[in-house]
Protein backbone atom coordinates (compact mmCIF):
# COMPACT_ATOMS: atom_id res chain seq x y z
CA UNK A 86 0.00 0.00 0.00
CA UNK A 87 1.27 3.44 -0.86
CA UNK A 88 2.40 5.57 2.06
CA UNK A 89 0.54 8.75 2.78
CA UNK A 90 2.48 11.97 2.35
CA UNK A 91 1.75 12.99 5.95
CA UNK A 92 3.24 9.72 7.17
CA UNK A 93 6.37 10.30 5.05
CA UNK A 94 7.03 13.82 6.35
CA UNK A 95 6.35 12.78 9.92
CA UNK A 96 9.43 10.55 9.79
CA UNK A 97 11.68 11.80 7.00
CA UNK A 98 13.38 15.09 6.18
CA UNK A 99 13.64 15.90 2.45
CA UNK A 100 16.52 17.69 0.70
CA UNK A 101 16.18 19.19 -2.73
CA UNK A 102 18.47 20.27 -5.51
CA UNK A 103 16.98 21.99 -8.53
CA UNK A 104 18.58 22.41 -11.93
CA UNK A 105 16.78 24.68 -14.31
CA UNK A 106 17.71 24.91 -17.97
CA UNK A 107 16.54 27.98 -19.80
CA UNK A 108 16.86 28.56 -23.54
CA UNK A 109 17.80 32.17 -24.22
CA UNK A 110 15.75 34.07 -26.79
CA UNK A 111 18.73 35.34 -28.77
CA UNK A 112 18.32 35.70 -32.53
CA UNK A 113 21.20 33.32 -33.18
CA UNK A 114 22.82 30.27 -31.65
CA UNK A 115 25.49 30.26 -28.94
CA UNK A 116 28.49 29.72 -31.19
CA UNK A 117 27.26 30.37 -34.75
CA UNK A 118 24.96 32.71 -36.67
CA UNK A 119 22.18 30.17 -37.31
CA UNK A 120 18.68 31.37 -36.48
CA UNK A 121 16.80 29.96 -33.47
CA UNK A 122 13.17 30.00 -34.61
CA UNK A 123 11.02 27.47 -32.73
CA UNK A 124 9.24 24.99 -34.98
CA UNK A 125 11.24 25.69 -38.15
CA UNK A 126 11.35 22.76 -40.65
CA UNK A 127 14.01 20.18 -39.68
CA UNK A 128 17.66 20.99 -40.32
CA UNK A 129 16.99 24.40 -41.85
CA UNK A 130 18.91 26.18 -39.07
CA UNK A 131 22.29 24.44 -39.19
CA UNK A 132 25.78 25.23 -40.40
CA UNK A 133 29.24 23.65 -40.28
CA UNK A 134 29.76 24.96 -36.71
CA UNK A 135 26.60 23.55 -35.12
CA UNK A 136 26.90 20.36 -37.19
CA UNK A 137 30.37 19.85 -35.77
CA UNK A 138 32.10 19.64 -39.15
CA UNK A 139 35.87 19.35 -39.16
CA UNK A 140 37.66 22.68 -39.08
CA UNK A 141 34.61 24.75 -38.17
CA UNK A 142 35.32 27.11 -35.28
CA UNK A 143 32.80 28.35 -32.71
CA UNK A 144 32.53 32.03 -31.72
CA UNK A 145 30.59 33.21 -28.68
CA UNK A 146 27.35 35.19 -29.05
CA UNK A 147 27.87 38.40 -27.02
CA UNK A 148 24.13 38.80 -26.37
CA UNK A 149 24.10 35.37 -24.73
CA UNK A 150 26.89 36.43 -22.38
CA UNK A 151 25.03 39.62 -21.55
CA UNK A 152 21.79 37.72 -20.85
CA UNK A 153 23.59 35.21 -18.63
CA UNK A 154 25.27 37.95 -16.62
CA UNK A 155 21.92 39.70 -16.18
CA UNK A 156 20.40 36.43 -14.93
CA UNK A 157 23.30 36.04 -12.50
CA UNK A 158 22.93 39.60 -11.22
CA UNK A 159 19.16 39.21 -10.79
CA UNK A 160 19.89 36.10 -8.70
CA UNK A 161 22.38 37.99 -6.51
CA UNK A 162 25.37 36.07 -7.88
CA UNK A 163 29.02 37.04 -8.07
CA UNK A 164 30.23 37.38 -11.66
CA UNK A 165 33.44 35.46 -12.30
CA UNK A 166 36.18 37.81 -13.57
CA UNK A 167 37.47 35.19 -15.99
CA UNK A 168 35.42 32.14 -16.83
CA UNK A 169 36.01 29.44 -19.39
CA UNK A 170 34.14 27.01 -21.57
CA UNK A 171 34.72 23.29 -21.35
CA UNK A 172 33.92 20.27 -23.46
CA UNK A 173 31.53 17.78 -21.96
CA UNK A 174 32.26 14.61 -23.86
CA UNK A 175 29.62 12.02 -24.52
CA UNK A 176 28.71 9.72 -27.35
CA UNK A 177 25.12 10.34 -28.21
CA UNK A 178 23.70 11.49 -31.53
CA UNK A 179 21.85 14.52 -30.11
CA UNK A 180 25.14 16.43 -30.40
CA UNK A 181 26.88 15.97 -33.72
CA UNK A 182 30.29 16.93 -32.26
CA UNK A 183 30.32 14.09 -29.68
CA UNK A 184 30.62 16.78 -27.05
CA UNK A 185 28.61 19.69 -25.74
CA UNK A 186 30.30 23.00 -25.07
CA UNK A 187 29.47 23.91 -21.49
CA UNK A 188 31.17 25.41 -18.46
CA UNK A 189 32.63 23.18 -15.81
CA UNK A 190 34.85 24.37 -12.95
CA UNK A 191 34.77 28.03 -13.99
CA UNK A 192 31.10 29.04 -14.41
CA UNK A 193 30.30 32.65 -15.21
CA UNK A 194 28.10 33.29 -12.12
CA UNK A 195 28.31 31.77 -8.65
CA UNK A 196 26.89 32.01 -5.12
CA UNK A 197 23.56 33.72 -5.45
CA UNK A 198 20.17 33.29 -3.86
CA UNK A 199 16.50 33.66 -4.53
CA UNK A 200 13.86 34.19 -1.84
CA UNK A 201 10.52 32.51 -2.42
CA UNK A 202 7.32 32.74 -0.45
CA UNK A 203 5.21 29.73 0.42
CA UNK A 204 1.92 29.58 2.28
CA UNK A 205 2.43 27.47 5.43
CA UNK A 206 0.26 26.50 8.40
CA UNK A 207 1.70 29.56 10.15
CA UNK A 208 0.98 31.90 7.24
CA UNK A 209 3.24 33.05 4.42
CA UNK A 210 6.89 32.12 4.99
CA UNK A 211 10.00 33.06 3.03
CA UNK A 212 12.46 30.34 2.07
CA UNK A 213 15.90 31.36 0.81
CA UNK A 214 17.10 29.15 -2.04
CA UNK A 215 20.83 29.42 -2.46
CA UNK A 216 22.17 29.34 -5.98
CA UNK A 217 25.36 27.38 -6.54
CA UNK A 218 26.08 28.48 -10.09
CA UNK A 219 24.71 29.84 -13.34
CA UNK A 220 26.54 28.71 -16.44
CA UNK A 221 26.34 28.85 -20.22
CA UNK A 222 26.10 25.91 -22.56
CA UNK A 223 24.41 24.88 -25.79
CA UNK A 224 21.20 22.98 -26.31
CA UNK A 225 21.13 19.59 -28.02
CA UNK A 226 19.34 18.41 -31.16
CA UNK A 227 15.97 16.71 -31.20
CA UNK A 228 15.68 12.95 -31.69
CA UNK A 229 12.71 11.19 -33.18
CA UNK A 230 12.67 7.47 -32.45
CA UNK A 231 11.17 5.38 -35.20
CA UNK A 232 9.67 1.92 -34.69
CA UNK A 233 8.86 0.42 -31.31
CA UNK A 234 6.22 1.99 -29.11
CA UNK A 235 5.17 5.64 -28.82
CA UNK A 236 8.42 7.27 -29.92
CA UNK A 237 10.43 5.84 -27.02
CA UNK A 238 14.00 4.74 -27.56
CA UNK A 239 13.24 1.34 -26.15
CA UNK A 240 12.44 -0.93 -29.06
CA UNK A 241 13.06 1.77 -31.67
CA UNK A 242 14.60 0.58 -34.91
CA UNK A 243 16.43 3.80 -35.64
CA UNK A 244 16.42 7.48 -34.76
CA UNK A 245 16.07 10.66 -36.83
CA UNK A 246 17.93 13.81 -35.81
CA UNK A 247 17.01 17.43 -36.31
CA UNK A 248 19.84 19.77 -35.31
CA UNK A 249 17.90 23.06 -35.43
CA UNK A 250 17.97 23.18 -31.63
CA UNK A 251 21.59 22.04 -31.35
CA UNK A 252 23.64 25.05 -30.32
CA UNK A 253 20.83 27.30 -29.06
CA UNK A 254 22.15 29.17 -26.00
CA UNK A 255 21.16 27.38 -22.84
CA UNK A 256 21.70 28.68 -19.32
CA UNK A 257 21.76 26.23 -16.46
CA UNK A 258 20.87 27.48 -13.00
CA UNK A 259 21.81 25.10 -10.19
CA UNK A 260 20.79 25.45 -6.55
CA UNK A 261 22.78 24.35 -3.54
CA UNK A 262 21.14 21.67 -1.43
CA UNK A 263 17.83 23.01 -0.18
CA UNK A 264 17.03 21.64 3.25
CA UNK A 265 14.87 22.75 6.19
CA UNK A 266 11.75 22.88 4.05
CA UNK A 267 10.21 19.90 5.84
CA UNK A 268 6.83 19.02 4.46
CA UNK A 269 6.75 22.10 2.25
CA UNK A 270 9.47 20.77 -0.08
CA UNK A 271 7.07 20.26 -3.04
CA UNK A 272 5.59 23.76 -2.64
CA UNK A 273 9.04 25.33 -2.19
CA UNK A 274 10.27 23.63 -5.36
CA UNK A 275 7.28 24.89 -7.32
CA UNK A 276 7.53 28.40 -5.86
CA UNK A 277 11.23 28.54 -6.77
CA UNK A 278 10.67 27.58 -10.40
CA UNK A 279 7.74 30.00 -10.63
CA UNK A 280 9.68 32.91 -9.11
CA UNK A 281 12.66 32.10 -11.32
CA UNK A 282 10.38 32.03 -14.37
CA UNK A 283 8.94 35.43 -13.40
CA UNK A 284 12.45 36.88 -13.02
CA UNK A 285 13.59 35.47 -16.36
CA UNK A 286 10.45 36.86 -17.97
CA UNK A 287 10.97 40.29 -16.42
CA UNK A 288 14.56 40.26 -17.72
CA UNK A 289 13.24 39.44 -21.20
CA UNK A 290 15.99 36.88 -21.76
CA UNK A 291 13.80 33.88 -22.59
CA UNK A 292 10.31 32.89 -23.68
CA UNK A 293 10.20 30.74 -20.50
CA UNK A 294 7.60 28.41 -22.00
CA UNK A 295 7.77 25.17 -20.07
CA UNK A 296 5.40 23.43 -22.49
CA UNK A 297 7.72 24.25 -25.42
CA UNK A 298 10.80 23.29 -23.46
CA UNK A 299 12.40 26.73 -23.27
CA UNK A 300 12.36 26.30 -19.48
CA UNK A 301 13.01 22.83 -18.09
CA UNK A 302 13.52 21.62 -14.56
CA UNK A 303 15.40 18.63 -13.16
CA UNK A 304 14.56 17.88 -9.55
CA UNK A 305 16.99 16.10 -7.24
CA UNK A 306 15.30 14.65 -4.20
CA UNK A 307 16.67 12.76 -1.22
CA UNK A 308 15.26 11.72 2.13
CA UNK A 309 16.88 11.11 5.50
CA UNK A 310 15.30 10.13 8.82
CA UNK A 311 14.41 13.27 10.78
CA UNK A 312 17.21 14.25 13.13
CA UNK A 313 19.78 11.97 11.50
CA UNK A 314 21.72 14.98 10.22
CA UNK A 315 22.57 13.03 7.08
CA UNK A 316 21.79 13.39 3.41
CA UNK A 317 20.13 10.42 1.77
CA UNK A 318 20.89 9.10 -1.70
CA UNK A 319 19.30 11.30 -4.31
CA UNK A 320 17.41 10.59 -7.48
CA UNK A 321 17.27 13.08 -10.33
CA UNK A 322 13.94 13.46 -12.07
CA UNK A 323 14.09 14.91 -15.57
CA UNK A 324 11.35 15.86 -17.96
CA UNK A 325 9.44 18.01 -15.47
CA UNK A 326 7.70 20.38 -17.83
CA UNK A 327 5.12 22.34 -15.89
CA UNK A 328 4.99 24.10 -12.54
CA UNK A 329 2.40 21.66 -11.29
CA UNK A 330 4.63 18.76 -12.34
CA UNK A 331 7.53 20.15 -10.29
CA UNK A 332 5.38 19.89 -7.19
CA UNK A 333 4.01 16.47 -8.14
CA UNK A 334 7.43 15.06 -9.03
CA UNK A 335 8.99 16.10 -5.72
CA UNK A 336 6.08 14.78 -3.69
CA UNK A 337 6.00 11.53 -5.69
CA UNK A 338 9.73 10.92 -5.29
CA UNK A 339 9.54 11.60 -1.53
CA UNK A 340 6.83 8.95 -1.19
CA UNK A 341 8.75 6.49 -3.40
CA UNK A 342 12.00 6.96 -1.46
CA UNK A 343 10.22 6.54 1.88
CA UNK A 344 8.68 3.30 0.64
CA UNK A 345 12.13 1.94 -0.22
CA UNK A 346 13.73 3.12 3.02
CA UNK A 347 10.88 1.65 5.09
CA UNK A 348 11.52 -1.73 3.51
CA UNK A 349 15.22 -1.43 4.31
CA UNK A 350 16.08 -1.11 0.63
CA UNK A 351 18.46 1.45 -0.75
CA UNK A 352 17.61 4.32 -3.05
CA UNK A 353 19.55 4.01 -6.29
CA UNK A 354 21.31 7.16 -7.45
CA UNK A 355 19.87 7.45 -10.92
CA UNK A 356 18.11 9.58 -13.48
CA UNK A 357 14.37 9.15 -13.59
CA UNK A 358 11.80 10.42 -16.03
CA UNK A 359 8.62 12.14 -14.97
CA UNK A 360 5.44 10.74 -16.49
CA UNK A 361 3.04 13.60 -17.03
CA UNK A 362 -0.02 11.32 -17.20
CA UNK A 363 0.48 9.33 -13.99
CA UNK A 364 2.63 11.75 -12.00
CA UNK A 365 5.03 8.88 -11.29
CA UNK A 366 8.65 8.59 -12.38
CA UNK A 367 10.35 5.72 -14.15
CA UNK A 368 13.96 4.73 -14.11
CA UNK A 369 16.32 6.00 -16.81
CA UNK A 370 19.96 5.13 -17.04
CA UNK A 371 21.89 4.53 -13.87
CA UNK A 372 24.20 7.46 -13.25
CA UNK A 373 26.93 5.61 -11.44
CA UNK A 374 27.49 3.62 -14.56
CA UNK A 375 26.96 6.08 -17.39
CA UNK A 376 28.32 9.43 -16.29
CA UNK A 377 31.87 10.05 -17.33
CA UNK A 378 32.06 13.24 -19.31
CA UNK A 379 35.84 13.76 -19.24
CA UNK A 380 35.52 17.55 -19.16
CA UNK A 381 38.45 19.56 -20.41
CA UNK A 382 38.88 23.25 -21.33
CA UNK A 383 37.49 24.07 -24.78
CA UNK A 384 40.60 24.89 -26.83
CA UNK A 385 38.63 26.66 -29.59
CA UNK A 386 37.26 29.39 -27.34
CA UNK A 387 38.94 32.14 -25.38
CA UNK A 388 38.00 32.96 -21.77
CA UNK A 389 35.11 35.30 -21.02
CA UNK A 390 36.33 38.24 -18.94
CA UNK A 391 33.49 40.74 -18.58
CA UNK A 392 34.51 44.31 -17.92
CA UNK A 393 33.63 45.48 -14.38
CA UNK A 394 32.10 48.74 -15.62
CA UNK A 395 29.90 46.82 -18.02
CA UNK A 396 28.73 44.53 -15.20
CA UNK A 397 27.84 47.55 -13.07
CA UNK A 398 25.97 49.08 -15.98
CA UNK A 399 23.97 45.87 -16.46
CA UNK A 400 23.30 45.76 -12.70
CA UNK A 401 22.00 49.34 -12.68
CA UNK A 402 19.68 48.55 -15.58
CA UNK A 403 18.06 45.46 -14.04
CA UNK A 404 14.26 45.64 -14.02
CA UNK A 405 12.28 45.82 -10.80
CA UNK A 406 12.25 42.40 -9.11
CA UNK A 407 8.90 40.63 -9.55
CA UNK A 408 8.52 40.27 -5.76
CA UNK A 409 9.19 43.99 -5.21
CA UNK A 410 6.82 44.90 -7.99
CA UNK A 411 4.08 42.71 -6.55
CA UNK A 412 4.47 44.36 -3.13
CA UNK A 413 4.36 47.81 -4.72
CA UNK A 414 1.23 47.07 -6.77
CA UNK A 415 -0.48 45.42 -3.80
CA UNK A 416 0.03 48.56 -1.71
CA UNK A 417 -0.94 50.83 -4.60
CA UNK A 418 -4.15 48.94 -5.36
CA UNK A 419 -4.89 48.20 -1.69
CA UNK A 420 -5.43 44.51 -2.31
CA UNK A 421 -5.73 42.06 0.62
CA UNK A 422 -2.99 39.37 0.82
CA UNK A 423 -5.26 36.53 -0.21
CA UNK A 424 -6.56 38.28 -3.29
CA UNK A 425 -3.08 39.35 -4.30
CA UNK A 426 -2.00 35.71 -4.06
CA UNK A 427 -5.00 34.71 -6.18
CA UNK A 428 -4.02 37.32 -8.77
CA UNK A 429 -0.43 36.07 -8.86
CA UNK A 430 -1.56 32.45 -9.14
CA UNK A 431 -3.91 33.27 -11.99
CA UNK A 432 -1.16 35.16 -13.81
CA UNK A 433 -3.36 38.26 -13.70
CA UNK A 434 -0.94 40.86 -12.29
CA UNK A 435 0.38 42.10 -15.64
CA UNK A 436 -3.10 42.14 -17.15
CA UNK A 437 -4.60 44.09 -14.24
CA UNK A 438 -1.67 46.51 -14.27
CA UNK A 439 -2.15 47.21 -17.98
CA UNK A 440 -5.90 47.61 -17.54
CA UNK A 441 -5.37 50.06 -14.68
CA UNK A 442 -2.80 51.95 -16.74
CA UNK A 443 -5.54 52.46 -19.34
CA UNK A 444 -7.69 54.23 -16.77
CA UNK A 445 -9.71 51.44 -15.13
CA UNK A 446 -10.30 51.37 -11.39
CA UNK A 447 -7.96 48.71 -9.88
CA UNK A 448 -10.72 46.93 -7.96
CA UNK A 449 -12.97 46.77 -11.02
CA UNK A 450 -10.11 45.68 -13.30
CA UNK A 451 -9.17 42.94 -10.84
CA UNK A 452 -12.81 41.89 -10.52
CA UNK A 453 -13.16 41.32 -14.25
CA UNK A 454 -9.86 39.48 -14.76
CA UNK A 455 -10.24 37.26 -11.70
CA UNK A 456 -13.99 36.84 -12.08
CA UNK A 457 -15.76 36.44 -15.39
CA UNK A 458 -12.67 36.28 -17.60
CA UNK A 459 -10.95 33.70 -15.36
CA UNK A 460 -14.15 31.67 -15.38
CA UNK A 461 -14.23 31.67 -19.19
CA UNK A 462 -10.49 30.82 -19.29
CA UNK A 463 -11.07 27.85 -16.99
CA UNK A 464 -13.98 26.71 -19.11
CA UNK A 465 -11.78 26.82 -22.21
CA UNK A 466 -8.87 25.29 -20.23
CA UNK A 467 -6.43 28.03 -21.26
CA UNK A 468 -4.16 30.37 -19.37
CA UNK A 469 -5.67 33.73 -18.50
CA UNK A 470 -3.08 35.49 -20.66
CA UNK A 471 -4.14 33.39 -23.67
CA UNK A 472 -7.80 34.48 -23.53
CA UNK A 473 -8.58 36.70 -26.51
CA UNK A 474 -9.54 39.84 -24.70
CA UNK A 475 -7.05 42.65 -24.20
CA UNK A 476 -6.50 44.94 -21.21
CA UNK A 477 -7.61 47.75 -23.52
CA UNK A 478 -10.94 46.03 -24.16
CA UNK A 479 -11.46 45.31 -20.47
CA UNK A 480 -10.66 48.94 -19.64
CA UNK A 481 -13.25 50.06 -22.20
CA UNK A 482 -15.89 47.77 -20.70
CA UNK A 483 -15.16 49.11 -17.21
CA UNK A 484 -15.45 52.62 -18.62
CA UNK A 485 -18.84 51.86 -20.23
CA UNK A 486 -20.17 50.44 -16.95
CA UNK A 487 -18.97 53.54 -15.14
CA UNK A 488 -20.79 55.74 -17.67
CA UNK A 489 -23.99 53.77 -17.08
CA UNK A 490 -24.01 52.46 -20.62
CA UNK A 491 -23.64 48.84 -19.54
CA UNK A 492 -24.90 46.92 -16.54
CA UNK A 493 -22.71 44.16 -15.08
CA UNK A 494 -24.92 41.60 -16.70
CA UNK A 495 -24.76 43.21 -20.13
CA UNK A 496 -21.01 43.64 -19.69
CA UNK A 497 -20.66 39.89 -19.19
CA UNK A 498 -22.38 39.34 -22.53
CA UNK A 499 -19.98 41.80 -24.13
CA UNK A 500 -16.95 40.07 -22.56
CA UNK A 501 -18.13 36.68 -23.84
CA UNK A 502 -18.67 38.08 -27.33
CA UNK A 503 -15.26 39.78 -27.43
CA UNK A 504 -13.59 36.52 -26.36
CA UNK A 505 -15.62 34.66 -28.99
CA UNK A 506 -13.99 36.90 -31.58
CA UNK A 507 -17.02 39.03 -32.42
CA UNK A 508 -15.03 42.27 -32.29
CA UNK A 509 -14.10 44.93 -29.78
CA UNK A 510 -16.60 46.01 -27.08
CA UNK A 511 -18.03 48.95 -29.04
CA UNK A 512 -18.67 46.93 -32.20
CA UNK A 513 -20.19 44.07 -30.16
CA UNK A 514 -22.55 46.54 -28.47
CA UNK A 515 -23.48 48.10 -31.81
CA UNK A 516 -23.94 44.75 -33.54
CA UNK A 517 -26.04 43.22 -30.79
CA UNK A 518 -28.00 46.39 -30.09
CA UNK A 519 -27.06 46.11 -26.41
CA UNK A 520 -28.14 49.10 -24.39
CA UNK A 521 -29.17 49.87 -20.87
CA UNK A 522 -32.90 50.48 -20.62
CA UNK A 523 -33.09 53.99 -19.36
CA UNK A 524 -36.61 54.79 -20.48
CA UNK A 525 -38.10 55.12 -17.02
CA UNK A 526 -41.68 54.70 -18.10
CA UNK A 527 -41.02 51.16 -19.29
CA UNK A 528 -39.02 50.52 -16.12
CA UNK A 529 -41.87 51.76 -13.96
CA UNK A 530 -44.29 49.57 -15.89
CA UNK A 531 -42.06 46.56 -15.21
CA UNK A 532 -41.85 47.48 -11.52
CA UNK A 533 -45.61 47.83 -11.23
CA UNK A 534 -46.04 44.46 -12.88
CA UNK A 535 -43.58 42.86 -10.42
CA UNK A 536 -45.43 44.38 -7.46
CA UNK A 537 -48.76 43.13 -8.85
CA UNK A 538 -47.33 39.66 -9.42
CA UNK A 539 -45.85 39.37 -5.90
CA UNK A 540 -48.19 41.26 -3.58
CA UNK A 541 -46.97 39.51 -0.41
CA UNK A 542 -43.33 40.30 -1.12
CA UNK A 543 -44.25 43.89 -1.90
CA UNK A 544 -46.09 44.11 1.42
CA UNK A 545 -42.97 42.95 3.30
CA UNK A 546 -40.94 45.69 1.68
CA UNK A 547 -43.63 48.23 2.52
CA UNK A 548 -43.32 47.09 6.14
CA UNK A 549 -39.62 47.87 6.07
CA UNK A 550 -38.20 44.40 5.34
CA UNK A 551 -35.80 45.61 2.65
CA UNK A 552 -34.03 42.31 1.80
CA UNK A 553 -37.30 41.12 0.29
CA UNK A 554 -36.86 43.74 -2.44
CA UNK A 555 -34.31 41.43 -4.10
CA UNK A 556 -37.01 39.14 -5.47
CA UNK A 557 -38.87 42.07 -7.01
CA UNK A 558 -35.70 43.59 -8.51
CA UNK A 559 -34.90 40.17 -9.95
CA UNK A 560 -38.33 40.02 -11.60
CA UNK A 561 -37.85 43.49 -13.10
CA UNK A 562 -34.41 42.57 -14.44
CA UNK A 563 -35.90 39.45 -15.98
CA UNK A 564 -38.74 41.42 -17.54
CA UNK A 565 -36.26 43.90 -19.06
CA UNK A 566 -33.93 41.06 -20.17
CA UNK A 567 -31.14 42.34 -17.95
CA UNK A 568 -30.88 45.59 -19.80
CA UNK A 569 -31.96 47.76 -16.89
CA UNK A 570 -29.58 49.35 -14.42
CA UNK A 571 -30.16 47.36 -11.22
CA UNK A 572 -29.27 50.28 -8.96
CA UNK A 573 -31.85 52.51 -10.64
CA UNK A 574 -34.49 49.74 -10.49
CA UNK A 575 -33.92 49.42 -6.75
CA UNK A 576 -34.23 53.17 -6.32
CA UNK A 577 -37.50 53.34 -8.24
CA UNK A 578 -38.92 50.22 -6.60
CA UNK A 579 -38.25 51.42 -3.07
CA UNK A 580 -39.76 54.77 -4.06
CA UNK A 581 -42.94 53.03 -5.22
CA UNK A 582 -43.16 51.11 -1.95
CA UNK A 583 -42.59 54.16 0.23
CA UNK A 584 -39.12 53.12 1.40
CA UNK A 585 -36.99 55.64 -0.49
CA UNK B 586 58.17 5.55 -18.49
CA UNK B 587 57.82 2.96 -21.22
CA UNK B 588 56.61 -0.41 -20.09
CA UNK B 589 54.76 0.92 -17.05
CA UNK B 590 51.11 0.37 -17.80
CA UNK B 591 49.11 3.62 -17.63
CA UNK B 592 45.83 2.28 -18.82
CA UNK B 593 44.29 -1.05 -17.93
CA UNK B 594 42.24 -3.33 -20.11
CA UNK B 595 39.25 -2.57 -17.86
CA UNK B 596 39.61 1.12 -18.58
CA UNK B 597 39.76 0.50 -22.30
CA UNK B 598 36.65 -1.65 -22.01
CA UNK B 599 34.86 1.14 -20.13
CA UNK B 600 35.79 3.84 -22.64
CA UNK B 601 34.74 1.54 -25.46
CA UNK B 602 31.38 1.00 -23.75
CA UNK B 603 30.88 4.76 -23.38
CA UNK B 604 31.65 5.16 -27.08
CA UNK B 605 29.34 2.25 -27.98
CA UNK B 606 32.17 0.28 -29.54
CA UNK B 607 32.24 -3.46 -29.07
CA UNK B 608 35.76 -4.81 -28.64
CA UNK B 609 36.93 -8.40 -28.41
CA UNK B 610 39.34 -9.70 -25.74
CA UNK B 611 42.37 -9.57 -28.00
CA UNK B 612 41.44 -6.08 -29.19
CA UNK B 613 41.29 -4.86 -25.60
CA UNK B 614 44.76 -6.12 -24.84
CA UNK B 615 46.10 -4.77 -28.11
CA UNK B 616 44.55 -1.31 -27.62
CA UNK B 617 45.56 -1.03 -23.97
CA UNK B 618 49.18 -1.40 -25.11
CA UNK B 619 48.71 1.05 -27.97
CA UNK B 620 47.06 3.72 -25.81
CA UNK B 621 49.90 3.30 -23.34
CA UNK B 622 52.31 4.05 -26.16
CA UNK B 623 50.39 7.17 -27.11
CA UNK B 624 50.29 8.42 -23.53
CA UNK B 625 54.04 7.80 -23.18
CA UNK B 626 54.70 9.85 -26.29
CA UNK B 627 52.54 12.73 -25.03
CA UNK B 628 54.10 12.52 -21.57
CA UNK B 629 57.35 13.87 -22.97
CA UNK B 630 55.64 17.26 -23.24
CA UNK B 631 54.96 17.23 -19.51
CA UNK B 632 58.69 17.12 -18.86
CA UNK B 633 59.18 20.37 -20.79
CA UNK B 634 56.89 22.44 -18.56
CA UNK B 635 58.10 22.97 -15.03
CA UNK B 636 55.82 23.56 -12.07
CA UNK B 637 56.36 27.31 -12.54
CA UNK B 638 54.49 27.30 -15.86
CA UNK B 639 50.75 27.81 -15.32
CA UNK B 640 48.34 25.52 -17.13
CA UNK B 641 46.76 27.10 -20.19
CA UNK B 642 43.70 26.24 -22.23
CA UNK B 643 44.38 28.52 -25.18
CA UNK B 644 47.67 29.34 -26.89
CA UNK B 645 46.93 33.08 -27.03
CA UNK B 646 46.57 35.35 -24.02
CA UNK B 647 43.32 36.87 -25.24
CA UNK B 648 39.76 36.88 -23.95
CA UNK B 649 36.30 37.99 -25.05
CA UNK B 650 36.39 36.98 -28.67
CA UNK B 651 32.71 37.38 -29.42
CA UNK B 652 30.33 38.04 -32.27
CA UNK B 653 27.19 40.19 -32.40
CA UNK B 654 23.83 38.41 -32.27
CA UNK B 655 23.17 38.67 -36.01
CA UNK B 656 21.69 35.92 -38.15
CA UNK B 657 23.89 34.51 -40.89
CA UNK B 658 22.64 32.21 -43.64
CA UNK B 659 22.39 28.55 -42.66
CA UNK B 660 22.95 25.59 -44.92
CA UNK B 661 19.98 24.19 -46.80
CA UNK B 662 18.72 20.86 -45.41
CA UNK B 663 20.06 19.22 -48.58
CA UNK B 664 23.52 20.68 -47.97
CA UNK B 665 23.39 19.80 -44.28
CA UNK B 666 22.45 16.20 -45.03
CA UNK B 667 24.73 15.77 -48.06
CA UNK B 668 27.49 14.11 -46.03
CA UNK B 669 25.19 11.94 -43.94
CA UNK B 670 25.41 8.17 -44.50
CA UNK B 671 21.61 8.02 -44.23
CA UNK B 672 18.78 10.50 -43.96
CA UNK B 673 14.99 10.50 -43.92
CA UNK B 674 12.39 13.28 -43.84
CA UNK B 675 15.13 15.96 -43.86
CA UNK B 676 16.64 14.40 -40.77
CA UNK B 677 19.85 12.53 -40.09
CA UNK B 678 19.14 8.86 -39.71
CA UNK B 679 21.21 7.03 -37.08
CA UNK B 680 21.22 3.42 -35.91
CA UNK B 681 19.11 2.46 -32.92
CA UNK B 682 20.38 3.80 -29.64
CA UNK B 683 20.74 0.88 -27.29
CA UNK B 684 20.50 0.62 -23.54
CA UNK B 685 19.15 4.10 -22.86
CA UNK B 686 15.86 5.80 -22.38
CA UNK B 687 14.99 9.33 -23.35
Ligand SMILES: [Zn+2]
Pocket residue numbers: 114117118119130131132133134135136252
Ligand atom coordinates in the same frame (compact mmCIF):
# COMPACT_ATOMS: atom_id res chain seq x y z
ZN1 LIG C 1 25.04 26.91 -36.96
